[in-house]
Amino acid sequence: MNENKTQINVAVMVSGGGTNLQALIDAQTGGVITSGKIKLVISNKEGAYALKRAELAGIPSLVITRKECGSQEEMEKRIVQALDACGIDLIVLAGYLSILSADFTRRYDHRIINVHPSLIPSFCGAGFYGLKVHEAALAKGVKVTGATVHFVNEIPDGGEIILQKAVNVHEGDTPEILQKRVMKQAEWRILPAAVEKVSRRMLENAGK
Numbered sequence: 001m002n003e004n005k006t007q008i009n010v011a012v013m014v015s016g017g018g019t020n021l022q023a024l025i026d027a028q029t030g031g032v033i034t035s036g037k038i039k040l041v042i043s044n045k046e047g048a049y050a051l052k053r054a055e056l057a058g059i060p061s062l063v064i065t066r067k068e069c070g071s072q073e074e075m076e077k078r079i080v081q082a083l084d085a086c087g088i089d090l091i092v093l094a095g096y097l098s099i100l101s102a103d104f105t106r107r108y109d110h111r112i113i114n115v116h117p118s119l120i121p122s123f124c125g126a127g128f129y130g131l132k133v134h135e136a137a138l139a140k141g142v143k144v145t146g147a148t149v150h151f152v153n154e155i156p157d158g159g160e161i162i163l164q165k166a167v168n169v170h171e172g173d174t175p176e177i178l179q180k181r182v183m184k185q186a187e188w189r190i191l192p193a194a195v196e197k198v199s200r201r202m203l204e205n206a207g208k
Helices: 019-029 049-056 072-085 102-107 131-140 175-206
Strands: 008-014 036-043 061-063 090-093 112-116 144-151 161-168
Touching (some): 008 019, 008 175, 019 036, 019 049, 036 049, 036 072, 072 102, 090 175, 112 175, 131 175, 144 175, 161 175
Parallel strands (some): 008 090, 036 061, 090 112
Antiparallel strands (some): 144 161
């Protein structure tokens, strides 16, 4: 990374509607994120609404699917090529529902962050994603849940925690209601804050 850079180049990887991507775009526009700039959006799903959000914000986007590539290895090779072409420094997984290989995560050690809709180490790891997380939290009867932003390593949801925010569970919550509350009160706040925090640290380290 160029030590004279004033902003970190960020790529956001998505699979669906892109609400967390939108939170990042809004945070960039609103001055919450100043140390990083979203340069690329990559989706592993054709037609994901996140791609529309990228288009509306004027951010280049790509669709790279495992089916099209024929293998995980080839898919990750194409992702790396796209990241390199845009000079990406930091990768943000924002509802990206494909597990990345250990080779990929090692290549970008402490340069990939993910948002997970629980307070890790609760309700995390293989099989815990989307509504499944909130279903498990309600089934357990927890009174407090939340969201976590963490670095990504070869263990699903196993990397070092960057930020967490707690959210209360209410009587009568459904998984869908709880999911929306966790997004609004936690995910959409701590993900932009974490991107700014990590980007700022990367800039500071580059200047040393």
